[in-house]
Amino acid sequence: MDRNPHAREELIKRMKGPEESSSPSGPKPPPFQYHEIPSTFSGALSYPWEVERGSLGFMDLLSIQDYASATTLSEPYSLLDLIQPPLPPPPEQPARSELLPVTASSALEPSEVVNNQSPTLANSSSLSPSSDEGPTNKPAEQLGEEAEEEERSINEERTRKQLKPKKTSQKKQRQPRFAFMTKSEVDHLDDGYRWRKYGQKAVKNSPFPRSYYRCTTAGCGVKKRIERSLEDPSNVVTTYEGQHTHLISIMSRGRLGLSSEYTTYGSRGIGFDQLPIHSQSNFHQHQYLHHFHPSLNTVTSLSASLPSPSLNQDHRQKNLTSLTLPSSSSSLHRSGNGLLQDMVPSKYGREANE
DNA sequence: CGATTTTGACCTGCGC
DNA sequence: GCGCAGGTCAAAATCG
Numbered sequence: 001m002d003r004n005p006h007a008r009e010e011l012i013k014r015m016k017g018p019e020e021s022s023s024p025s026g027p028k029p030p031p032f033q034y035h036e037i038p039s040t041f042s043g044a045l046s047y048p049w050e051v052e053r054g055s056l057g058f059m060d061l062l063s064i065q066d067y068a069s070a071t072t073l074s075e076p077y078s079l080l081d082l083i084q085p086p087l088p089p090p091p092e093q094p095a096r097s098e099l100l101p102v103t104a105s106s107a108l109e110p111s112e113v114v115n116n117q118s119p120t121l122a123n124s125s126s127l128s129p130s131s132d133e134g135p136t137n138k139p140a141e142q143l144g145e146e147a148e149e150e151e152r153s154i155n156e157e158r159t160r161k162q163l164k165p166k167k168t169s170q171k172k173q174r175q176p177r178f179a180f181m182t183k184s185e186v187d188h189l190d191d192g193y194r195w196r197k198y199g200q201k202a203v204k205n206s207p208f209p210r211s212y213y214r215c216t217t218a219g220c221g222v223k224k225r226i227e228r229s230l231e232d233p234s235n236v237v238t239t240y241e242g243q244h245t246h247l248i249s250i251m252s253r254g255r256l257g258l259s260s261e262y263t264t265y266g267s268r269g270i271g272f273d274q275l276p277i278h279s280q281s282n283f284h285q286h287q288y289l290h291h292f293h294p295s296l297n298t299v300t301s302l303s304a305s306l307p308s309p310s311l312n313q314d315h316r317q318k319n320l321t322s323l324t325l326p327s328s329s330s331s332l333h334r335s336g337n338g339l340l341q342d343m344v345p346s347k348y349g350r351e352a353n354e
Numbered sequence: 355c356g357a358t359t360t361t362g363a364c365c366t367g368c369g370c
Numbered sequence: 371g372c373g374c375a376g377g378t379c380a381a382a383a384t385c386g
Binding site for chain 1: 374375376377378379380
């Protein structure tokens, strides 16, 4: 995978001291070199959303988020409570693992939401009492499937026609988004799915480009964008859009070799405890949650104390992730934060830091 | 040789 | 209507 060994050095250099004066708006993006996660990093950060691998898509997460949004931080009780375990304050984390807040944009479209939920919790779609936003988690499973089906076809169609018929009167429908920030040296964190990069754009006011990825699985229109935080280049902001219509595809590359186990689990609505034990154990989200929702730290974590067999400790330290929070309110105020601008209300950031 | 990345061009939405 | 910025396409390059 290390196709470009120099790229990494370059990246690290940038992280340590990003050039201030690059001109993102210029015709040419900065000489930023994207590079894939070195094999040694494989899986390093794949665990925050391991659940997704097992059964949930981000749409599911979103529905949960909706609930969380509704209760928000002001509510001492939320869905999080249902699944988060009592957690002692996270042990002192390595500097690298510092959790950082992500901001969400008020400008988010209705369907464009930011999940404040740890992917770990995502799995609890069945726990999600409400979810009127986004196509997922329809009250009736049937409805959900229909919607999913419909969405899929729309997606495919859209993809196919992208450049041809263009412009129908129909407004492009955006899928709900789920964003989170990760402290990581690598941009593209391995989450178990296979992604193909289809674009890279310079981000205004940011020396760091934004990369666009699409799930390579046929029929799966999930996309994700990756960019570095302007504020702290060591933080990677990953935004998922859409819902996987399949299970993790790590097998295709023989990276982790878990697929067969995962295929056992349905694509929707299974409980966390139905996941393979090792996948349950690969979560660290409780830390993030704890960080963002100190008031919730009395609930259950399905995995908090389990070791992560397939996760290298060092990597874990390097890749702790902080999740974005609901975007229900607020507007962005931080300029030049690239995608972050769109995703995270700073108030959450502040709370997270407090 | 197939899969993936790179990258310039193009399209779209939005604010002015 | 225009310009800008975000998002996507697709051909070429690269990698394994």
